[in-house]
Amino acid sequence: MVKIAQISCGTEYSGVQKEIEKAASTFGAEIIIPEADLDYIDEAYHKFGFNAASSSIRLMIARAMSLAEGKSDADAVFIATCFRCAEGALVRNEVRRFIQQNTNLPVVTYSFTERTKADELFIRMEALSTIVARKSLLAREKQEGLTLGIDSGSTTTKVVLMENNKIIGTGWLPTTDVIASAQEGMDQAFQDTGYKFDDVEGVGVTGYGRLNIGKHLNAALIQEELSVNSKGAVYLAGHQQGEATVLDIGGMDNKVITVNDGIPDNFTMGGICAGASGRFLEITARRLGVDISELGPLALKGDFKKSLLNSYCIVFGIQDLVTSLAAGNTKEDVAAAACLSVAEQVYEQQLQEIDVREPLIQVGGTSLIGGLVEAVSTVLGGMEVIVPENSQHIGAVGAALLVSGLGDRKEFGAKKL
Secondary structure (H helix, E strand, O other): OEEEEEEEOOOOOOOOHHHHHHHHHHOOEEEEOOOOOHHHHHHHHHHHOOOOOOHHHHHHHHHHHHHHOOOOOOOEEEEEEEOOOHHHHHHHHHHHHHHHHHOOOOEEEEEEOOOOOHHHHHHHHHHHHHHHHOHHHHOOOOOOOEEEEEEEOOOEEEEEEEEOOEEEEEEEEEOOOHHHHHHHHHHHHHOOOOOOHHHOOEEEEEEOOHHHHHHHHOOOEEOOHHHHHHHHHHHHHOOOOOEEEEEEEOOOOEEEEEEEOOEEEEEEEEOOOHHHOHHHHHHHHHHHOOOHHHHHHHHHOOOHHHOOOOOOOHHHHHHHHHHHHHOOOOHHHHHHHHHHHHHHHHHHHOHHHOOOOOOEEEEOHHHHOHHHHHHHHHHOOOOOEEOOOOHHHHHHHHHHHHHOOOOOOOOOOOOOO
């Protein structure tokens, strides 16, 4: 059983502790609390060197120290504080950095609300369990045989057919009914390849619809998107060795993952508002009267300084956009400002929760929006951002790659869409 050390403050009195334990147990993991007696709390607190006013925060620091000094045993770490606590936010990041510097354990950080439910934590716990239990599989660098990868995302479904380390077919379409969308994506991927579903040696599924589609297809690999996406990203970018950071700005949530030799070791995901997501850019494109594919080139021609969008709320963000257009600003400037607004919010909400390692690999559908890629580079001080070929297919590529490492072929014939 995978042991996940919980280093947190406030989970008991905010009512989320049971939800954390439920989420972990769903994936065969156990939540453990590192040991720390009263004398050790003072000792650890002074060693850590952070002047915390809260006694609960001091206990959190002591538990982190206990883990780093080997007084407690764990396979992974879950760090959480309440989103309303400024001191907690500061300590959460420092504790995360401390654990990464002093252990080799994979870490996830989370800012919980009083109404956080197990469903919101599943992917985080599943990813921690996956990284521990499937470390050798995640280290796989080549795809072999004929495998199919399906990424059933919140807004789009991506399908990739791979043969002997090459992509030979792809599918990409909006997600409606998850099964029907997967079928259409598969039809696109198989087209002109000369292969059919019965020829496939392995199916890997990821994304929001992975459980439904995976069961329907009797898939050999059904895995959360954090580990799968990071694998697909470093594979496509040619950075499977060494360190990298993967950024995926999605339609509903954002993911930032640090990777070392192809294996994730720290990740954060979520977002306070859709104003920091691809959804805001879709609405922006619609309001500007252009297709989403035209938004990136439009933004690259504009100057974001002429049309600032400063709201964290998608509703007020659109209000800023309308006001800016009414004031006579060009579509190009507004498009540039919208891209910068998303990039700034992603930086403040997620990128600051992680130590960004170069290269930064930007993936997902929004990576095709050139203005957003440039905006991300801008907020990171001009850091080079890599957008690999087929970046929108990273989840499907990762699934097709990883499933080829599971060995024996599954019997697919009895389960077809």
